[in-house]
Amino acid sequence: MSKFAIMGHGVVGSGTAELFLMNKELIKERQGIDLELGYILDIRDFPDLPYSDKFTKDINDILNDDEVTVVAEVMGGVNPAFEFVTKCLERGKSVCTSNKELVAKKGAELLKTAKEHNCNFMFEASTGGAIPVLRPMHTCLAANEITAVAGILNGTTNFILTKMIDENMAFDEALKTAQELGYAEKDPTADIEGHDACRKICILASLAYGKHVYPDWVHTEGITKLTSEDAAYASENGYAIKLIGSVEKNGDKVIPLVAPRFVPSSCQLYSVSDVFNAIMVYGNGFDEVMFYGKGAGKLPTASAVMGDVIDCAKKHGTDMSQFWEDSADNSFIADYTTEVSARYFRMSGADKSQIKDVFGDVRFITRKGAPDDETAFITHADEYGIIEEKASRLTGTILGSVRIY
Amino acid sequence: MSKFAIMGHGVVGSGTAELFLMNKELIKERQGIDLELGYILDIRDFPDLPYSDKFTKDINDILNDDEVTVVAEVMGGVNPAFEFVTKCLERGKSVCTSNKELVAKKGAELLKTAKEHNCNFMFEASTGGAIPVLRPMHTCLAANEITAVAGILNGTTNFILTKMIDENMAFDEALKTAQELGYAEKDPTADIEGHDACRKICILASLAYGKHVYPDWVHTEGITKLTSEDAAYASENGYAIKLIGSVEKNGDKVIPLVAPRFVPSSCQLYSVSDVFNAIMVYGNGFDEVMFYGKGAGKLPTASAVMGDVIDCAKKHGTDMSQFWEDSADNSFIADYTTEVSARYFRMSGADKSQIKDVFGDVRFITRKGAPDDETAFITHADEYGIIEEKASRLTGTILGSVRIY
Numbered sequence: 001m002s003k004f005a006i007m008g009h010g011v012v013g014s015g016t017a018e019l020f021l022m023n024k025e026l027i028k029e030r031q032g033i034d035l036e037l038g039y040i041l042d043i044r045d046f047p048d049l050p051y052s053d054k055f056t057k058d059i060n061d062i063l064n065d066d067e068v069t070v071v072a073e074v075m076g077g078v079n080p081a082f083e084f085v086t087k088c089l090e091r092g093k094s095v096c097t098s099n100k101e102l103v104a105k106k107g108a109e110l111l112k113t114a115k116e117h118n119c120n121f122m123f124e125a126s127t128g129g130a131i132p133v134l135r136p137m138h139t140c141l142a143a144n145e146i147t148a149v150a151g152i153l154n155g156t157t158n159f160i161l162t163k164m165i166d167e168n169m170a171f172d173e174a175l176k177t178a179q180e181l182g183y184a185e186k187d188p189t190a191d192i193e194g195h196d197a198c199r200k201i202c203i204l205a206s207l208a209y210g211k212h213v214y215p216d217w218v219h220t221e222g223i224t225k226l227t228s229e230d231a232a233y234a235s236e237n238g239y240a241i242k243l244i245g246s247v248e249k250n251g252d253k254v255i256p257l258v259a260p261r262f263v264p265s266s267c268q269l270y271s272v273s274d275v276f277n278a279i280m281v282y283g284n285g286f287d288e289v290m291f292y293g294k295g296a297g298k299l300p301t302a303s304a305v306m307g308d309v310i311d312c313a314k315k316h317g318t319d320m321s322q323f324w325e326d327s328a329d330n331s332f333i334a335d336y337t338t339e340v341s342a343r344y345f346r347m348s349g350a351d352k353s354q355i356k357d358v359f360g361d362v363r364f365i366t367r368k369g370a371p372d373d374e375t376a377f378i379t380h381a382d383e384y385g386i387i388e389e390k391a392s393r394l395t396g397t398i399l400g401s402v403r404i405y
Numbered sequence: 406m407s408k409f410a411i412m413g414h415g416v417v418g419s420g421t422a423e424l425f426l427m428n429k430e431l432i433k434e435r436q437g438i439d440l441e442l443g444y445i446l447d448i449r450d451f452p453d454l455p456y457s458d459k460f461t462k463d464i465n466d467i468l469n470d471d472e473v474t475v476v477a478e479v480m481g482g483v484n485p486a487f488e489f490v491t492k493c494l495e496r497g498k499s500v501c502t503s504n505k506e507l508v509a510k511k512g513a514e515l516l517k518t519a520k521e522h523n524c525n526f527m528f529e530a531s532t533g534g535a536i537p538v539l540r541p542m543h544t545c546l547a548a549n550e551i552t553a554v555a556g557i558l559n560g561t562t563n564f565i566l567t568k569m570i571d572e573n574m575a576f577d578e579a580l581k582t583a584q585e586l587g588y589a590e591k592d593p594t595a596d597i598e599g600h601d602a603c604r605k606i607c608i609l610a611s612l613a614y615g616k617h618v619y620p621d622w623v624h625t626e627g628i629t630k631l632t633s634e635d636a637a638y639a640s641e642n643g644y645a646i647k648l649i650g651s652v653e654k655n656g657d658k659v660i661p662l663v664a665p666r667f668v669p670s671s672c673q674l675y676s677v678s679d680v681f682n683a684i685m686v687y688g689n690g691f692d693e694v695m696f697y698g699k700g701a702g703k704l705p706t707a708s709a710v711m712g713d714v715i716d717c718a719k720k721h722g723t724d725m726s727q728f729w730e731d732s733a734d735n736s737f738i739a740d741y742t743t744e745v746s747a748r749y750f751r752m753s754g755a756d757k758s759q760i761k762d763v764f765g766d767v768r769f770i771t772r773k774g775a776p777d778d779e780t781a782f783i784t785h786a787d788e789y790g791i792i793e794e795k796a797s798r799l800t801g802t803i804l805g806s807v808r809i810y
Contacts, residue, residue: 019548019549019690020548022689022690023548023549023550023689023690026550027547027548029615030547030615031547031726032726032728124545130690130691130692130694131694132537132541132542132544132545132546132694132696135541135544135545136537136540136541136545137537139537139540139712139715139716140529140537140540140541140709140712140713141537141708141712142432142435142436142711142712142715142716143424143425143428143432143707143708143711143712143714143715144424144428144708145428145431210434210435265676268676268677268697270676271670271673271675271676272673283708284427284428284704285424285427285428285535285704285705285707285708285711286535286698286699286704286705286708286709287535287698287699287704287705288698288699289535289536289537289696289697289698289699290695290696290697290698291537291694291695291696291697292673292694292695292696292697293691293692293693293694293695294691294692294693294694299689299690299691299692300690300691300692302548302690303546303548303549303688303690303691304545304691306547306548306690307544307545307546307547307548308545309548310544310547310548311544311547314724314726315720315723315724315726318720318723319719319720321436321437321719321720323437
């Protein structure tokens, strides 16, 4: 018998308990482990639940029970999660978390604490929800140099962008629909400004390259500047628009970046719609793989948390070896203006022959019902900064500009 | 320092050596393991390779070297692979294989041998090539009941079907193109008759449900009966045709099946083209996830083999816990005629009002240039056997019939 505890009984916490109790016998049979839910830590009372006897308000009940070898942290936020997780790890209890903020801000420190106490800090649920991506990337793809990672890491923005592309909704209307359906929060800033995707690309980048990439170091653009006109140019020319969190090798450095992109229909990410997430990983042996699934939600996130819990419980005492070092500074991060992409521009009052003079052989694109003085085109791939400099030389007004995937 | 050996220096074997030597320093740095290639077993001589000193013709060199903790088996076929793998496992050396025939036919026995000798038998490369799917399914999704698995498991047939749909090539022409490009073998039977996909769904089914599913127990249909007319109906009505290996729960039983299917554009498998593979997994917590990538090829397959090798070497002595029991008989396999799908039919001389009488409210579909007496329609979902019986009552001739995904 192996005992685990859950810290936090919100959406993910209650989902974790629910999923475990639903599949307990199956887990025993298929995974060969007799797992028991020992405690649920929450400051609130839940007297009517079938497992109400498991609740405690005192973390010491968990810390002092030597039978508890694994703890699921699903409280969210850095405080008091960081303190609680540290205490668990210091007692040699592995911790499995869905808390992307905690991992993005404190991952290196917690991984070090876990290593020092012969236990594991796992966080599959923190990135891509139910989607297995962190552990497969670190284990199954271990023989490769990861050249790049790029993903649709935020379901809320993907839902909004899908509405903008498929139904030509305006951004505000799509956001309102997302809020009505419960996909977006009342204050949607963290989603639409890209902060949520930023945390997730920090986790992917840190794991892929072995050094902690902090959120402050990542150039992050949201989706609030995208217009229906941009969406029309995309959809009428074979593109979707996706908010892409990416990191790629650039010599000895890496470039992490969050920005909307036109994704061509030849790319697997093109058809990832609504609240689904997907992550492409590129490497020098396997070329490319993609992981797709639900990036959020009660049971999907619980599935990822419990997957970590089961493995940690089964392999108690084994180093699961998912690790990165802390970084003294951001000198290994290349400036985002050196990232190479093609770019879409939408302009008014532009001069097509001047555009060709400046950018060379661009591809002009059209949309139905465009005003006469509107010009849109797609450049060849070049460094962001170089394209910016060239664009600054153009006459007319730039109304929209989006990187191409 | 940890030593591994490679058995077989064909395409995958040479790729395994190449990938390892290319990324050796990176593996050391990122995975924290100083791995050394000890031996390559092959009956042939390779005097001109930079690692020609590693070759041996005697398996005892590998068996008797206690420093070798992991062996990659990339010979293919059951003999002598089975004997060699058994010998390695009996010496406590973990074995990582790309050999789907070996796993599909002898998996349960080899897993038992591994367990008895405290080592691991791993086979990520046997299914989906480079794609991480077996280990993520067994570990990251461990808290779920797997309700179904369905995948594009054979790149050759997917290439042929892509040509038939996208370019309206006839089957024979598409096969010839695949052979010219080296995607199909001179004798393409194993691919086009579905035997290769069958082995892979056996492996996925065995792992998902914990009992060995033998290839002989799986109803397997190839793609040779598909015509350009069927492809036209598919592509003109929003479908692709894919050869799908699938297994699903049906009460206490499971139904494994290999058959071509019309896949609607709303499904992620729709856009998986050319030689790419992808596997959808369905479960009661995570809903659905998909794994996508290159299902074959020298370095992609080597990537999966080496991923297993690195993890086994790092966790030497740990039970990786990927396991299934042998099955005494096939009583847990439900008859394929009970599998529920909608169905596409193409007929000549049919009577539409009779079709409606027999099948209820079917959806009639059209294609450009169809003869006047051709009728095509899609039924509602029902058991295969029931649809067959209903179809037998129709006047006219059935020219084509394909399950809908």
